[in-house]
Amino acid sequence: MSSIVVRVKKKQIEQLIAKGKRLDGRGLTDYREIQIEQGVVERAEGSARVLLGKTEVLAGIKIEVGTPYSDTPNEGVLTVNAELVPLASPTFEPGPPSENAIELARVVDRGIRESKAIDLEKLCIKPGKKVFIVFVDVYVLNHDGNLIDASALAALAALLNTKMFNYELEEDDVKIKPGRKPLPIRKHPIAITCAKINGKLVVDPWLEEEQIMDARLTMTTDDDGNICAIQKGGSGWFTSKQVLETAKIAKEKAKELRKKLVKA
Protein backbone atom coordinates (compact mmCIF):
# COMPACT_ATOMS: atom_id res chain seq x y z
CA MET A 1 0.00 0.00 0.00
CA SER A 2 2.66 2.45 1.03
CA SER A 3 3.83 4.84 -1.64
CA ILE A 4 7.49 5.32 -2.42
CA VAL A 5 7.47 8.84 -0.97
CA VAL A 6 6.31 7.49 2.37
CA ARG A 7 8.88 4.70 2.35
CA VAL A 8 11.55 7.37 2.00
CA LYS A 9 10.03 9.22 4.95
CA LYS A 10 9.76 6.05 7.05
CA LYS A 11 13.11 6.52 8.72
CA GLN A 12 12.42 10.17 9.48
CA ILE A 13 9.01 9.37 10.99
CA GLU A 14 10.54 6.61 13.12
CA GLN A 15 13.43 8.71 14.34
CA LEU A 16 11.10 11.52 15.37
CA ILE A 17 8.81 9.10 17.20
CA ALA A 18 11.80 7.69 19.07
CA LYS A 19 12.29 11.24 20.38
CA GLY A 20 8.61 11.52 21.28
CA LYS A 21 7.77 13.78 18.34
CA ARG A 22 5.79 13.41 15.14
CA LEU A 23 6.10 14.68 11.60
CA ASP A 24 2.99 16.85 11.91
CA GLY A 25 4.16 18.42 15.17
CA ARG A 26 2.01 16.42 17.55
CA GLY A 27 3.14 14.54 20.66
CA LEU A 28 2.68 10.76 20.73
CA THR A 29 -0.64 10.86 22.57
CA ASP A 30 -2.03 14.02 20.95
CA TYR A 31 -5.19 13.80 18.92
CA ARG A 32 -5.65 15.89 15.79
CA GLU A 33 -8.10 18.79 15.89
CA ILE A 34 -11.70 17.61 15.83
CA GLN A 35 -14.67 19.42 14.34
CA ILE A 36 -18.18 18.06 14.65
CA GLU A 37 -21.13 19.48 12.77
CA GLN A 38 -24.54 17.92 13.19
CA GLY A 39 -27.66 18.06 11.01
CA VAL A 40 -25.86 18.65 7.72
CA VAL A 41 -28.25 16.59 5.57
CA GLU A 42 -31.89 17.56 6.10
CA ARG A 43 -33.38 14.56 4.27
CA ALA A 44 -31.73 12.17 6.69
CA GLU A 45 -33.32 11.47 10.08
CA GLY A 46 -29.94 12.38 11.55
CA SER A 47 -26.54 13.32 10.22
CA ALA A 48 -23.11 14.55 11.23
CA ARG A 49 -19.89 15.56 9.58
CA VAL A 50 -16.65 14.98 11.44
CA LEU A 51 -13.29 16.46 10.59
CA LEU A 52 -10.30 14.79 12.20
CA GLY A 53 -7.43 16.88 10.92
CA LYS A 54 -7.91 16.46 7.18
CA THR A 55 -9.83 13.21 7.48
CA GLU A 56 -13.47 13.91 6.72
CA VAL A 57 -16.39 11.58 7.35
CA LEU A 58 -20.11 12.11 6.89
CA ALA A 59 -22.60 9.83 8.62
CA GLY A 60 -26.30 9.74 7.81
CA ILE A 61 -29.11 7.95 9.60
CA LYS A 62 -32.24 6.65 7.90
CA ILE A 63 -35.02 4.91 9.78
CA GLU A 64 -37.43 2.46 8.21
CA VAL A 65 -40.07 0.03 9.41
CA GLY A 66 -39.17 -3.64 9.00
CA THR A 67 -39.28 -7.06 10.63
CA PRO A 68 -37.10 -7.96 13.64
CA TYR A 69 -34.58 -10.83 13.76
CA SER A 70 -36.19 -14.05 15.01
CA ASP A 71 -33.83 -14.27 18.01
CA THR A 72 -34.59 -10.71 19.14
CA PRO A 73 -38.32 -10.25 18.42
CA ASN A 74 -38.63 -7.32 20.87
CA GLU A 75 -35.78 -5.25 19.53
CA GLY A 76 -35.28 -2.81 16.71
CA VAL A 77 -32.52 -3.48 14.21
CA LEU A 78 -29.21 -1.64 13.83
CA THR A 79 -27.38 -1.79 10.50
CA VAL A 80 -24.05 -0.11 9.86
CA ASN A 81 -22.57 0.29 6.41
CA ALA A 82 -19.45 2.15 5.30
CA GLU A 83 -18.54 3.49 1.89
CA LEU A 84 -14.99 4.34 0.95
CA VAL A 85 -16.16 6.82 -1.66
CA PRO A 86 -13.75 7.01 -4.64
CA LEU A 87 -13.52 10.80 -4.39
CA ALA A 88 -11.92 10.48 -0.95
CA SER A 89 -8.59 8.95 -1.96
CA PRO A 90 -6.68 7.82 -5.05
CA THR A 91 -6.56 4.35 -3.48
CA PHE A 92 -10.36 3.97 -3.24
CA GLU A 93 -12.08 2.37 -6.21
CA PRO A 94 -15.74 2.20 -7.14
CA GLY A 95 -17.45 -1.16 -6.90
CA PRO A 96 -18.69 -3.53 -4.22
CA PRO A 97 -17.40 -2.82 -0.68
CA SER A 98 -13.76 -3.75 -0.16
CA GLU A 99 -12.41 -5.73 2.75
CA ASN A 100 -11.37 -2.45 4.38
CA ALA A 101 -14.86 -0.94 4.04
CA ILE A 102 -16.43 -4.05 5.55
CA GLU A 103 -13.99 -4.05 8.46
CA LEU A 104 -14.60 -0.34 9.07
CA ALA A 105 -18.37 -0.80 9.15
CA ARG A 106 -18.16 -3.83 11.40
CA VAL A 107 -15.87 -2.12 13.92
CA VAL A 108 -18.17 0.92 14.11
CA ASP A 109 -21.15 -1.45 14.42
CA ARG A 110 -19.48 -3.44 17.21
CA GLY A 111 -18.87 -0.30 19.28
CA ILE A 112 -22.49 0.86 19.07
CA ARG A 113 -23.99 -2.61 19.46
CA GLU A 114 -21.85 -3.99 22.28
CA SER A 115 -22.06 -0.83 24.39
CA LYS A 116 -25.84 -1.05 23.94
CA ALA A 117 -25.76 2.61 22.99
CA ILE A 118 -29.23 2.51 21.47
CA ASP A 119 -32.11 1.19 23.56
CA LEU A 120 -33.30 -1.14 20.80
CA GLU A 121 -36.28 -2.39 22.82
CA LYS A 122 -37.79 1.07 22.55
CA LEU A 123 -37.69 0.69 18.76
CA CYS A 124 -40.09 -2.26 18.81
CA ILE A 125 -43.50 -1.48 17.30
CA LYS A 126 -45.17 -4.89 17.42
CA PRO A 127 -43.13 -7.75 18.95
CA GLY A 128 -42.00 -10.28 16.35
CA LYS A 129 -43.76 -8.38 13.56
CA LYS A 130 -42.72 -4.76 13.19
CA VAL A 131 -39.75 -2.80 14.45
CA PHE A 132 -37.77 0.24 13.43
CA ILE A 133 -34.56 -0.39 11.53
CA VAL A 134 -31.82 2.16 12.09
CA PHE A 135 -29.51 2.44 9.10
CA VAL A 136 -26.18 4.09 9.85
CA ASP A 137 -24.35 4.91 6.63
CA VAL A 138 -20.80 6.11 6.99
CA TYR A 139 -19.43 8.06 4.04
CA VAL A 140 -15.71 8.71 3.94
CA LEU A 141 -15.16 11.99 2.07
CA ASN A 142 -11.43 12.52 2.59
CA HIS A 143 -8.95 9.90 3.71
CA ASP A 144 -6.06 11.20 5.78
CA GLY A 145 -5.78 8.29 8.20
CA ASN A 146 -7.62 6.86 11.22
CA LEU A 147 -10.93 6.30 9.47
CA ILE A 148 -12.16 4.06 12.29
CA ASP A 149 -12.14 6.74 15.01
CA ALA A 150 -13.55 9.42 12.69
CA SER A 151 -16.32 7.10 11.46
CA ALA A 152 -17.28 5.91 14.94
CA LEU A 153 -17.45 9.52 16.10
CA ALA A 154 -19.49 10.61 13.07
CA ALA A 155 -21.89 7.68 13.50
CA LEU A 156 -22.48 8.50 17.16
CA ALA A 157 -22.84 12.24 16.49
CA ALA A 158 -25.40 11.43 13.79
CA LEU A 159 -27.32 9.09 16.11
CA LEU A 160 -27.44 11.83 18.75
CA ASN A 161 -28.77 14.17 16.08
CA THR A 162 -31.48 11.73 14.93
CA LYS A 163 -35.14 12.60 15.25
CA MET A 164 -37.57 9.68 15.11
CA PHE A 165 -40.98 10.26 13.65
CA ASN A 166 -44.02 9.77 15.87
CA TYR A 167 -46.39 7.02 14.83
CA GLU A 168 -49.51 5.13 15.76
CA LEU A 169 -50.59 1.61 14.93
CA GLU A 170 -53.76 1.32 12.89
CA GLU A 171 -54.62 -2.34 12.37
CA ASP A 172 -51.03 -3.41 11.86
CA ASP A 173 -50.28 -0.40 9.72
CA VAL A 174 -47.78 2.14 10.98
CA LYS A 175 -49.18 5.62 10.48
CA ILE A 176 -46.79 8.51 10.74
CA LYS A 177 -47.95 11.38 12.93
CA PRO A 178 -46.58 14.89 13.08
CA GLY A 179 -43.82 15.72 15.52
CA ARG A 180 -40.49 14.07 16.18
CA LYS A 181 -38.50 12.81 19.14
CA PRO A 182 -34.85 11.91 19.69
CA LEU A 183 -33.53 8.33 19.44
CA PRO A 184 -33.19 6.54 22.81
CA ILE A 185 -29.39 6.80 23.22
CA ARG A 186 -28.03 5.45 26.51
CA LYS A 187 -24.26 5.32 25.99
CA HIS A 188 -21.58 7.18 24.11
CA PRO A 189 -19.08 4.61 22.79
CA ILE A 190 -15.87 6.25 21.56
CA ALA A 191 -13.26 4.45 19.47
CA ILE A 192 -9.58 5.29 19.97
CA THR A 193 -6.89 3.90 17.68
CA CYS A 194 -3.20 3.57 18.45
CA ALA A 195 -0.61 2.66 15.84
CA LYS A 196 2.59 0.80 16.65
CA ILE A 197 5.54 2.36 14.87
CA ASN A 198 9.03 1.09 15.58
CA GLY A 199 7.94 -0.31 18.94
CA LYS A 200 6.21 2.90 20.11
CA LEU A 201 2.51 3.66 20.37
CA VAL A 202 1.08 6.77 18.73
CA VAL A 203 -2.52 7.91 19.06
CA ASP A 204 -4.68 8.84 16.06
CA PRO A 205 -2.28 7.93 13.23
CA TRP A 206 -2.60 10.04 10.10
CA LEU A 207 -2.19 8.68 6.59
CA GLU A 208 1.60 8.64 6.34
CA GLU A 209 1.92 7.03 9.76
CA GLU A 210 -0.69 4.43 8.82
CA GLN A 211 1.24 3.57 5.69
CA ILE A 212 4.41 2.72 7.61
CA MET A 213 2.93 1.40 10.88
CA ASP A 214 3.49 -2.20 11.97
CA ALA A 215 -0.05 -2.59 13.27
CA ARG A 216 -2.95 -0.72 14.80
CA LEU A 217 -5.17 -1.39 17.77
CA THR A 218 -8.61 0.17 18.21
CA MET A 219 -10.42 0.12 21.54
CA THR A 220 -13.94 1.44 22.06
CA THR A 221 -14.93 2.44 25.58
CA ASP A 222 -18.27 3.50 27.04
CA ASP A 223 -19.15 6.27 29.49
CA ASP A 224 -18.26 4.07 32.49
CA GLY A 225 -14.77 3.39 31.12
CA ASN A 226 -15.59 -0.20 30.21
CA ILE A 227 -14.14 -1.61 27.01
CA CYS A 228 -16.86 -2.75 24.60
CA ALA A 229 -15.05 -3.42 21.33
CA ILE A 230 -11.49 -4.08 20.17
CA GLN A 231 -9.95 -4.61 16.77
CA LYS A 232 -6.34 -5.22 15.87
CA GLY A 233 -5.37 -4.51 12.29
CA GLY A 234 -2.27 -4.55 10.14
CA SER A 235 0.33 -7.21 9.71
CA GLY A 236 2.39 -6.56 12.83
CA TRP A 237 2.01 -7.55 16.46
CA PHE A 238 1.63 -6.13 19.96
CA THR A 239 3.07 -7.25 23.28
CA SER A 240 0.63 -7.73 26.16
CA LYS A 241 2.19 -4.66 27.80
CA GLN A 242 1.41 -2.56 24.75
CA VAL A 243 -2.15 -3.90 24.71
CA LEU A 244 -2.74 -2.77 28.29
CA GLU A 245 -1.08 0.57 27.61
CA THR A 246 -3.42 1.09 24.66
CA ALA A 247 -6.40 0.27 26.87
CA LYS A 248 -5.37 2.97 29.32
CA ILE A 249 -4.75 5.53 26.58
CA ALA A 250 -8.09 4.68 24.95
CA LYS A 251 -9.96 5.19 28.21
CA GLU A 252 -8.38 8.61 28.81
CA LYS A 253 -8.65 9.88 25.23
CA ALA A 254 -12.27 8.69 24.94
CA LYS A 255 -13.15 10.96 27.87
CA GLU A 256 -11.74 13.98 26.03
CA LEU A 257 -13.58 13.15 22.81
CA ARG A 258 -16.85 12.43 24.61
CA LYS A 259 -16.74 15.89 26.17
CA LYS A 260 -16.31 17.49 22.76
CA LEU A 261 -19.19 15.46 21.34
CA VAL A 262 -21.63 16.26 24.12
CA LYS A 263 -20.75 19.95 23.73
CA ALA A 264 -21.44 19.76 19.99
Add this chain to the structure above:
Amino acid sequence: MSQKSEKLIDKKGLRLDGRKPDQLRPIKIEVAILANADGSAYIQQGKNKILAAVYGPKEAHPKHLSLPDRTRLRCRYHMAPFSVQERKSPAPSRRERELSKVIRESLEPSIFLEYYPRTSIDIFIEVLQADGGTRCASITAASLALADAGIPMRDLVAACAAGKIDDTIVLDLMDTEDKKGGADVPVALMSNLNAITLLQMDGTLSLKEFEKAVNLALKGCMKIYALQKEALKAKYMNVKEAAKE
Protein backbone atom coordinates in the same frame (compact mmCIF):
# COMPACT_ATOMS: atom_id res chain seq x y z
CA MET B 1 -26.41 -10.21 24.24
CA SER B 2 -26.43 -11.12 27.92
CA GLN B 3 -29.64 -12.80 28.92
CA LYS B 4 -29.43 -13.83 32.51
CA SER B 5 -32.37 -16.28 32.35
CA GLU B 6 -30.18 -19.37 32.04
CA LYS B 7 -27.22 -20.07 34.30
CA LEU B 8 -24.02 -20.69 32.35
CA ILE B 9 -22.05 -21.75 35.44
CA ASP B 10 -23.50 -24.11 38.05
CA LYS B 11 -23.09 -24.03 41.84
CA LYS B 12 -19.95 -26.16 41.65
CA GLY B 13 -18.41 -23.59 39.36
CA LEU B 14 -18.66 -25.84 36.30
CA ARG B 15 -19.80 -24.78 32.85
CA LEU B 16 -22.60 -26.21 30.69
CA ASP B 17 -20.30 -28.89 29.26
CA GLY B 18 -18.75 -29.67 32.65
CA ARG B 19 -15.54 -27.68 32.11
CA LYS B 20 -13.79 -25.59 34.74
CA PRO B 21 -13.50 -21.86 33.96
CA ASP B 22 -9.87 -22.15 32.84
CA GLN B 23 -10.22 -25.39 30.94
CA LEU B 24 -9.95 -25.81 27.17
CA ARG B 25 -12.29 -28.00 25.17
CA PRO B 26 -10.81 -31.33 23.99
CA ILE B 27 -8.56 -30.61 21.01
CA LYS B 28 -7.47 -32.96 18.24
CA ILE B 29 -5.07 -31.74 15.58
CA GLU B 30 -3.81 -33.54 12.49
CA VAL B 31 -1.28 -32.22 10.00
CA ALA B 32 -0.85 -33.10 6.30
CA ILE B 33 -4.25 -34.58 5.63
CA LEU B 34 -5.02 -33.21 2.15
CA ALA B 35 -3.10 -34.77 -0.73
CA ASN B 36 -3.29 -31.91 -3.23
CA ALA B 37 -2.41 -29.03 -0.93
CA ASP B 38 1.19 -27.98 -0.27
CA GLY B 39 0.31 -27.93 3.39
CA SER B 40 -2.80 -28.76 5.37
CA ALA B 41 -4.17 -29.30 8.85
CA TYR B 42 -7.38 -30.38 10.53
CA ILE B 43 -8.54 -29.30 13.96
CA GLN B 44 -11.32 -30.43 16.22
CA GLN B 45 -11.87 -28.18 19.19
CA GLY B 46 -15.00 -29.28 21.03
CA LYS B 47 -17.58 -29.50 18.27
CA ASN B 48 -15.61 -27.27 15.91
CA LYS B 49 -14.34 -29.13 12.87
CA ILE B 50 -12.11 -27.08 10.62
CA LEU B 51 -9.88 -27.78 7.63
CA ALA B 52 -7.06 -25.49 6.53
CA ALA B 53 -5.00 -25.80 3.34
CA VAL B 54 -2.07 -23.82 1.98
CA TYR B 55 -1.09 -23.48 -1.68
CA GLY B 56 2.16 -21.74 -2.52
CA PRO B 57 4.41 -19.93 -2.74
CA LYS B 58 3.36 -19.85 -6.37
CA GLU B 59 3.22 -17.33 -9.19
CA ALA B 60 0.81 -14.56 -8.22
CA HIS B 61 -2.37 -14.61 -10.22
CA PRO B 62 -3.66 -12.20 -11.46
CA LYS B 63 -0.18 -10.81 -12.05
CA HIS B 64 -0.91 -7.22 -11.07
CA LEU B 65 -1.43 -8.43 -7.50
CA SER B 66 2.19 -9.48 -7.17
CA LEU B 67 4.41 -7.40 -4.88
CA PRO B 68 7.99 -6.59 -5.91
CA ASP B 69 9.55 -7.12 -2.47
CA ARG B 70 7.53 -9.87 -0.79
CA THR B 71 4.94 -12.55 -1.24
CA ARG B 72 1.26 -11.71 -1.12
CA LEU B 73 -0.53 -13.68 1.56
CA ARG B 74 -4.16 -14.33 0.80
CA CYS B 75 -6.68 -15.93 3.08
CA ARG B 76 -10.24 -17.14 2.68
CA TYR B 77 -12.21 -18.14 5.75
CA HIS B 78 -15.41 -19.85 4.76
CA MET B 79 -18.19 -21.69 6.56
CA ALA B 80 -19.92 -24.67 5.01
CA PRO B 81 -23.70 -24.18 4.60
CA PHE B 82 -24.30 -27.15 6.93
CA SER B 83 -21.84 -26.00 9.61
CA VAL B 84 -24.43 -24.10 11.65
CA GLN B 85 -27.95 -24.64 12.96
CA GLU B 86 -29.73 -22.71 10.21
CA ARG B 87 -28.30 -23.24 6.74
CA LYS B 88 -25.80 -20.56 5.88
CA SER B 89 -25.74 -19.25 2.34
CA PRO B 90 -22.47 -20.36 0.72
CA ALA B 91 -21.83 -16.83 -0.55
CA PRO B 92 -19.19 -15.12 1.62
CA SER B 93 -20.88 -12.97 4.26
CA ARG B 94 -19.53 -9.69 5.63
CA ARG B 95 -18.50 -11.55 8.77
CA GLU B 96 -16.51 -14.09 6.77
CA ARG B 97 -14.79 -11.34 4.80
CA GLU B 98 -13.78 -9.53 7.97
CA LEU B 99 -12.54 -12.76 9.52
CA SER B 100 -10.54 -13.59 6.38
CA LYS B 101 -8.79 -10.26 6.84
CA VAL B 102 -8.05 -10.55 10.56
CA ILE B 103 -6.90 -14.16 10.20
CA ARG B 104 -4.55 -13.15 7.38
CA GLU B 105 -3.20 -10.31 9.50
CA SER B 106 -2.71 -12.65 12.45
CA LEU B 107 -0.57 -15.02 10.35
CA GLU B 108 1.37 -12.45 8.29
CA PRO B 109 3.77 -11.49 11.13
CA SER B 110 4.82 -15.13 11.49
CA ILE B 111 5.98 -15.55 7.88
CA PHE B 112 9.18 -14.34 6.25
CA LEU B 113 7.20 -12.71 3.46
CA GLU B 114 10.32 -11.17 1.91
CA TYR B 115 11.73 -14.60 1.01
CA TYR B 116 9.37 -15.01 -1.93
CA PRO B 117 8.93 -11.73 -3.84
CA ARG B 118 6.35 -11.59 -6.67
CA THR B 119 4.60 -14.76 -5.51
CA SER B 120 1.45 -15.50 -3.56
CA ILE B 121 0.61 -17.88 -0.76
CA ASP B 122 -3.04 -18.85 -0.47
CA ILE B 123 -4.67 -20.08 2.71
CA PHE B 124 -8.08 -21.70 2.49
CA ILE B 125 -10.06 -22.37 5.63
CA GLU B 126 -13.29 -24.36 5.59
CA VAL B 127 -15.35 -24.56 8.74
CA LEU B 128 -17.21 -27.88 8.47
CA GLN B 129 -18.92 -27.52 11.83
CA ALA B 130 -18.99 -24.44 14.02
CA ASP B 131 -19.42 -24.22 17.78
CA GLY B 132 -17.92 -20.89 18.81
CA GLY B 133 -14.32 -19.81 18.59
CA THR B 134 -13.91 -20.79 14.95
CA ARG B 135 -11.62 -17.87 14.11
CA CYS B 136 -9.15 -18.98 16.77
CA ALA B 137 -9.26 -22.66 15.80
CA SER B 138 -8.86 -21.58 12.16
CA ILE B 139 -5.70 -19.63 12.97
CA THR B 140 -4.28 -22.57 14.94
CA ALA B 141 -4.92 -24.91 11.99
CA ALA B 142 -3.83 -22.46 9.26
CA SER B 143 -0.52 -21.80 11.00
CA LEU B 144 0.16 -25.55 11.04
CA ALA B 145 -0.79 -25.82 7.38
CA LEU B 146 1.77 -23.10 6.61
CA ALA B 147 4.42 -25.00 8.57
CA ASP B 148 3.41 -28.20 6.80
CA ALA B 149 3.89 -26.44 3.45
CA GLY B 150 7.50 -25.79 4.50
CA ILE B 151 7.16 -22.01 4.54
CA PRO B 152 9.85 -20.36 6.70
CA MET B 153 8.24 -18.93 9.81
CA ARG B 154 9.30 -17.03 12.93
CA ASP B 155 7.01 -19.12 15.10
CA LEU B 156 3.74 -20.98 15.04
CA VAL B 157 0.66 -18.87 15.75
CA ALA B 158 -1.72 -20.37 18.31
CA ALA B 159 -5.06 -18.75 19.06
CA CYS B 160 -7.61 -19.02 21.83
CA ALA B 161 -10.44 -16.90 23.20
CA ALA B 162 -11.34 -15.93 26.74
CA GLY B 163 -14.51 -14.21 27.82
CA LYS B 164 -16.98 -13.46 30.54
CA ILE B 165 -20.01 -15.56 31.44
CA ASP B 166 -22.08 -14.97 34.58
CA ASP B 167 -19.42 -12.48 35.78
CA THR B 168 -16.68 -15.13 35.62
CA ILE B 169 -13.72 -14.91 33.25
CA VAL B 170 -13.51 -18.21 31.36
CA LEU B 171 -11.33 -19.79 28.68
CA ASP B 172 -12.34 -21.03 25.22
CA LEU B 173 -16.02 -20.12 24.90
CA MET B 174 -18.34 -22.43 23.02
CA ASP B 175 -21.24 -21.13 20.95
CA THR B 176 -23.88 -20.88 23.72
CA GLU B 177 -21.43 -19.16 26.05
CA ASP B 178 -20.43 -16.73 23.32
CA LYS B 179 -24.03 -15.85 22.46
CA LYS B 180 -25.34 -15.57 26.02
CA GLY B 181 -22.19 -14.45 27.77
CA GLY B 182 -21.02 -10.93 28.52
CA ALA B 183 -17.86 -10.70 26.41
CA ASP B 184 -15.58 -12.59 24.04
CA VAL B 185 -11.87 -11.82 23.56
CA PRO B 186 -10.13 -13.84 20.82
CA VAL B 187 -6.33 -13.68 20.99
CA ALA B 188 -3.57 -15.11 18.77
CA LEU B 189 -0.01 -15.43 20.00
CA MET B 190 3.48 -16.25 18.76
CA SER B 191 4.68 -17.76 22.03
CA ASN B 192 8.44 -17.47 21.55
CA LEU B 193 8.22 -13.78 20.71
CA ASN B 194 5.46 -12.84 23.18
CA ALA B 195 3.76 -11.29 20.14
CA ILE B 196 -0.01 -10.87 20.03
CA THR B 197 -1.04 -11.04 16.39
CA LEU B 198 -4.81 -11.05 16.79
CA LEU B 199 -6.87 -9.20 19.34
CA GLN B 200 -10.55 -8.52 19.08
CA MET B 201 -13.33 -8.08 21.57
CA ASP B 202 -17.04 -7.67 21.83
CA GLY B 203 -19.14 -7.35 24.93
CA THR B 204 -18.44 -5.25 27.99
CA LEU B 205 -15.42 -5.61 30.26
CA SER B 206 -13.83 -3.33 32.80
CA LEU B 207 -10.11 -2.67 32.40
CA LYS B 208 -9.36 -5.19 35.18
CA GLU B 209 -11.57 -7.88 33.69
CA PHE B 210 -10.03 -7.27 30.29
CA GLU B 211 -6.51 -7.71 31.66
CA LYS B 212 -7.58 -10.95 33.31
CA ALA B 213 -9.25 -12.20 30.14
CA VAL B 214 -6.21 -11.43 27.97
CA ASN B 215 -3.88 -13.20 30.38
CA LEU B 216 -6.15 -16.24 30.51
CA ALA B 217 -6.41 -16.32 26.71
CA LEU B 218 -2.60 -16.12 26.46
CA LYS B 219 -2.31 -19.13 28.78
CA GLY B 220 -4.74 -20.98 26.52
CA CYS B 221 -2.64 -20.05 23.48
CA MET B 222 0.45 -21.53 25.11
CA LYS B 223 -1.35 -24.80 25.84
CA ILE B 224 -2.54 -24.97 22.25
CA TYR B 225 1.00 -24.15 21.05
CA ALA B 226 2.23 -27.32 22.78
CA LEU B 227 -0.48 -29.33 21.00
CA GLN B 228 0.52 -27.78 17.67
CA LYS B 229 4.13 -28.85 18.12
CA GLU B 230 3.02 -32.38 19.00
CA ALA B 231 0.88 -32.57 15.88
CA LEU B 232 3.77 -31.42 13.68
CA LYS B 233 6.12 -33.93 15.28
CA ALA B 234 3.56 -36.70 14.79
CA LYS B 235 3.57 -35.98 11.07
CA TYR B 236 7.34 -36.44 10.83
CA MET B 237 7.19 -39.57 12.98
CA ASN B 238 4.76 -40.98 10.43
CA VAL B 239 7.15 -40.10 7.62
CA LYS B 240 9.97 -41.82 9.50
CA GLU B 241 7.93 -44.99 10.00
CA ALA B 242 6.94 -45.01 6.35
CA ALA B 243 10.56 -44.67 5.31
CA LYS B 244 11.52 -47.71 7.41
CA GLU B 245 8.96 -49.89 5.67
